[in-house]
Amino acid sequence: MxxxxxxxxxxxxxxxxxxxxxxxxxxxxxxxQRINRLIHSDHYHSPSKPIxxxxxxxSRSGSNFALFGLEPSPNKEDGPGSYAGMLRTALxxxxxxxxxxxxxxxxxxxxxxxxYKTETQRPVNSFSxxxxxxxxxxxxxxxxxxxxxxxxxxxxxxxxxxxxxxxDDFYLNLVDWSAQNVLAVGLANCVYLWNxxxxxxxxxxxxxxxESVCSVSWALRGTHLAIGTSSGTVEIWDALRCxxxxxxxxxxxxxxxxxxxxxxLSSGSRDKSILQRDIRCQEDHVxxxxxxxxxxxxxxxxxxxxxxxxxxxxxxxxxxxxxxTQPVLRYCEHTAAVKAIAWSPHLxxxxxxxxxxxxxxxxxWNTTTNTHLNCVDTSSQVCxxxxxxxxxxxxxxxxxxxxxxxxxxxxxxxxxATLTGHTFRVLYLAVSPDGQTIVTxxxxxxxxxxxxxPSPKSQSRESKIGALTFGRTTIR
Numbered sequence: 001m002x003x004x005x006x007x008x009x010x011x012x013x014x015x016x017x018x019x020x021x022x023x024x025x026x027x028x029x030x031x032x033q034r035i036n037r038l039i040h041s042d043h044y045h046s047p048s049k050p051i052x053x054x055x056x057x058x059s060r061s062g063s064n065f066a067l068f069g070l071e072p073s074p075n076k077e078d079g080p081g082s083y084a085g086m087l088r089t090a091l092x093x094x095x096x097x098x099x100x101x102x103x104x105x106x107x108x109x110x111x112x113x114x115x116y117k118t119e120t121q122r123p124v125n126s127f128s129x130x131x132x133x134x135x136x137x138x139x140x141x142x143x144x145x146x147x148x149x150x151x152x153x154x155x156x157x158x159x160x161x162x163x164x165x166x167x168d169d170f171y172l173n174l175v176d177w178s179a180q181n182v183l184a185v186g187l188a189n190c191v192y193l194w195n196x197x198x199x200x201x202x203x204x205x206x207x208x209x210x211e212s213v214c215s216v217s218w219a220l221r222g223t224h225l226a227i228g229t230s231s232g233t234v235e236i237w238d239a240l241r242c243x244x245x246x247x248x249x250x251x252x253x254x255x256x257x258x259x260x261x262x263x264x265l266s267s268g269s270r271d272k273s274i275l276q277r278d279i280r281c282q283e284d285h286v287x288x289x290x291x292x293x294x295x296x297x298x299x300x301x302x303x304x305x306x307x308x309x310x311x312x313x314x315x316x317x318x319x320x321x322x323x324x325t326q327p328v329l330r331y332c333e334h335t336a337a338v339k340a341i342a343w344s345p346h347l348x349x350x351x352x353x354x355x356x357x358x359x360x361x362x363x364x365w366n367t368t369t370n371t372h373l374n375c376v377d378t379s380s381q382v383c384x385x386x387x388x389x390x391x392x393x394x395x396x397x398x399x400x401x402x403x404x405x406x407x408x409x410x411x412x413x414x415x416x417a418t419l420t421g422h423t424f425r426v427l428y429l430a431v432s433p434d435g436q437t438i439v440t441x442x443x444x445x446x447x448x449x450x451x452x453x454p455s456p457k458s459q460s461r462e463s464k465i466g467a468l469t470f471g472r473t474t475i476r
Contacts, residue, residue: 153407153417157448161194162474163187168424168443170339170356170383170399171256171270171297171313173215175428175441178222182239183430183439185447185475186213191227192475193239196432201475204242207235217258217265222433226265228255234267236279248284250275259299259308266308268296274310274320291318291327298341302351307367309351311338317353319367329367333375335359342385344410346392354382357400362413376413380404384429386438388453395452397440399425405440407452421448447475 165188167174174186183194184204189212193202207213207229215228224245227235232251237244250267257268265277274289274296291310298311308320310327317338319329331353340354340362349368355361360380364373381399388394393416396406403426405419428441436455441447 151416151454153419153452154450155417155419157419157421157450159449161447161449163441163445163447164474166428166441166443166445166447167212168427170337170381170425170427171295173217173257173297173428174213175430175439175447176216176218176225177430177432177439178218178225178239179220179433180222180239181433182218182222183447184216184218184225184239185441186216186227187475188212191216191225191237194475202242204237204239205235205244214254214256215258217260219260219265220262226258226260226267228258228267230254232269232271234258234265234277236265246279248277250277250285250288253295256295256297257299257310259301261301261305261308266299266301268299268310268312270295272296272312274299274308287325289320289325289327291320291330292316294337297337298339298353300341300343302343302349303345304348307343307349309341309343309353311341311353313337315355315359317341317351317365319351329370331363331365331372333363333372334361336381340382340385340396342387342394344387345389346387352385352387352394354378354385354396357381362396362408364411374411374413376408378406381425383425383427386429386431388431389435390453390456393453395429395438397426397429399427403442405438405450405452417452419450419452422446 163185166185167188172186176184177196178184181196183196185192185194189208190206191204191213193204194200195202204225205227207227210231212230213227214230215226217226217228218224219226223238223240225237225239227237229235232249232253232255234248234251234255235244236246236248251269251271251273253270255267255269259266263278263280265279266274267277268274272290272292272294274292275285276287276289277285289310292312292314293316294313296310296312298309300309301307302309306322308322310318310320312318315332315334315336315338317331317334318327319331320326321328334353334355336356336359338353338355340352342352344350344352349366350373351365351367353363353365355363360378360382362376362378362382362385364375365371366373378396378398380402382396383399384397386395392410394408394410396408398404398406403420403422403424405422405426407416407419408414409416422440422442422444424443426440426442428439430439432438434455436453437449437451438453439447439449
């Protein structure tokens, strides 16, 4: 059935609707006003908004890319080699189409707005956000990650102590730092204690004009100090009461190396022997270890107290267990005296050792599998080694010819920092109980304090031993 046109409902006009007078204006009039405002925008300003000038963004098409060693390209901003192109490829894959010809530059490409007076050539990759080197022929891609910023290590000592009569002798060990934050230093025939919390200096003992201090070592709790002398005796002192509690004999010559393992004290001497002393027993020593053919100058117990490493002037590194009187492992790769010895606190059985002037190498060993892991030539005499207990890094101190201190990242053995300041070889090294600070001593009769390792909780947290106290004082 067809519907007649007259039967359809008619659309009411705007004049028939009950609308306000302002809304009954024709639609054409509103559109005409918007268009007129756009056309005459230079003459119309909104009375409620302040007027700002447009920001000028220069077109890269008018820049001199030859200034930076870059190839000119009409679409350089969105090309595959640009940052936007690499980011698009990383997010959507290599087949993503690039946007082209979306916006045409307002200024002529021939106009170079910013021009340098002196043009310098720089490698293209130096501007890469991925930090590639100029020698790397591989173009930056999604597989390359941004270079991680290294930790900032202060290159100068934050505190210096004068240490008169600190001996310049490679085979001695005259500095140690206790768990109670007290530094012990052997100067001539005396031992001095420096409290790192209060900076108070205490004279612990004077062993006599005919004697000299050859080594010092704190017990694990930091209340008792062992002192090795030039006559071959070992003295045990109560640091809190400044009182000697025991003198032990057994060596015929000077005692230059000491190491604690709970209640057992190991002493190494110029007489080529190592004596094991249990301070709970009445005997001066409970066993004698023989294996070196020259002076014993390095001794370190592992963190689990199961293995003792010893180094000697015979260029040998020996490893002993708790009950052996003969070495269970012998390492003969060094070509100079082995004084620098350090066990890793992070990996069981990992041992580091350093050789003297004729060797200059740091070697790493796995005593569990009896394997030689790595060798690094440091180009100078290795005097001391110490691992960080907070991060997998270690520090080495050196003598001839650079007298430097080096912080290494393990296992890559990347140099994180090289510290200088001593004018003599850096023969002595100790680490603070919080594991952040080291103290070094040298024949220039100074002790220097350096912040080299981060704290276990926050790498930006400063050490609590007075890192902000700059200056130079004396230890006696």
